[in-house]
Amino acid sequence: MPTTEPTGAGARPALAPELARRCYLDMLTARRIDEEAVALQRQGVFPAYVSLRGQEAAQVAGALAIDAERDFAFPTYREMGVALALGVDMPGYMASHRALWHGGLYDPAASRFAPINAVVGGPVPHAVGWAVGERLRGGPGCAVAYFGDGASSEGDVHEAMNFAGVYGAPVVFFCQNNRWALSVPNERQVAGGSVAARAAGYGMPGTAVDGNDAAAVHTAMAEALERARSGGGPSLIEALTYRVEPHSTSDDPTRYRDLAEEHAWRERDPIPALRARMEADGSGDEAFFTEAEKRAAERAEAVRDAVAAAPEPDGSELFTHVFREPTEELARQRRVWREEVEL
Incomplete structure (x- = not known):
């Protein structure tokens, strides 16, 4: 039966020290690139931008369980942290936000990261199609389909999950439930209150995890991928997180949600949370965190300059x-x- 309570409610998974350090650096770098991207939009370089702030653990920690040699990720328009963790060329990725080319200027096949898909729910059937093809050719890879809580109400997503369940496709459905489908809250568009609970209807396990807990997300993704590789078929993960910024730079969230809610979730920031756990278990010291901040800022500035200077x-x-x-x-x-x- 599907698990509808976050994994963090019980025993908390842990990250190995080296993995924790990689995860922290990538999460912090994603945050700094995100900040530079918002600034580029304000300066008129980007026509629009969608922030991932607050969802770094859900994206980076899960992506670090993906095998970039054999698996394939299918993103929406918000998975910059996944792209970063998988080693995608970041100026090429950000070129899509500058509207230089549909889906970005990186190589999707080499990166194992499909072109950016702005259709709500659009990446999900694509992922299932790839996964079925991979199984038919006898390949070892798994697909990861990214979508949000709003997309979970789309017919394409239901059809794709049913198809995957019937055919036992090696795919992980990864829902980042950030509580808001643009201006519509969960309670007004997710019947029953849980995306993970729907998995039972498609003959697959569904697990809800604390999407701000990097270790919990990584563990859930690793387990789901291993299940798919061993012939166990598809799984659904619901990472419970929050979109602390507007839906996009064109959005005004003060029109539909309470500032107190935003402030409460900012206190649950996944980056300081991971740092606190690393300090507690000895995975990172002050020297590491200082160096990580330096490297993240330098990488973000390099990405900013490269995408801003890219020729049209x-x-x-x-x-x-x-x-x-x-x-x-x-x-x-x-x-x-x-x-x-x-x-």
């Missing part, structure tokens, strides 16, 4: 990679565009 693509690329064989209408539009830009 030629306008003719509006018409490439649309159809394998261009249609007459597309050719006409390209001629009209060329005539206009050459005036």
Whole structure:
């Protein structure tokens, strides 16, 4: 039966010291890149941006359980921390937020990280399709499908989970439940109050974990991936976290939620929480945390400068990679565009 209480309610999992240090550095780096990205939007470099602040543990700790040699992650538009943990070229990833190219300028096949998908629930059926194909070819990989609590109400997600359950696809459905589907709270769009509980209807285990507890997330993801690799089929993980920033830089959350709620969740910040556990168990000392801050800031600044300086693509690329064989209408539009830009 699915577990609907966070793993953290009982015995708390722990991270090995080296893994904890890697996780902390990546979480902190994701936070610093996120801050630079918001600043770039305010400066007009990015037309818009979606922040992951508060969800670093859910993204980074889970991604560190993924095997980048054989698995494949299918992200939404908010999984910058997953991209970072998997070693994706970050200026190439951030190029999508600057609107330089659909899905980013990195290599999805080499990165094992699919192009950014802004369709709500869109990555989920893609992940299942890849997982079924991987099983049919006898490959060892698993797919990880990322989606939010709002996307869990989409028909595509239900169909994909049912298909995966019927065919035993090696896929992990990873829901970051950040409590708000844009301006709609959980209680108004998740019947029964739990995404994890729905897993039973698709013949798979569902587990809810504290999404701000890096060790709990990592443990849940590692267990789900191992289950899929051993032929156990799909799993659903619901990482209970919170979106402390607006849905995007175009959003005003003061119109629909209480500031006191935001402040309470900021006190549950996953980065200081991981630091406290590392200090308590000896995984990190003051020298490590000082060096991590330095490295994270330097990496964030390098990513900022690289994506801001990246050249804009030629306008003719509006018409490439649309159809394998261009249609007459597309050719006409390209001629009209060329005539206009050459005036």
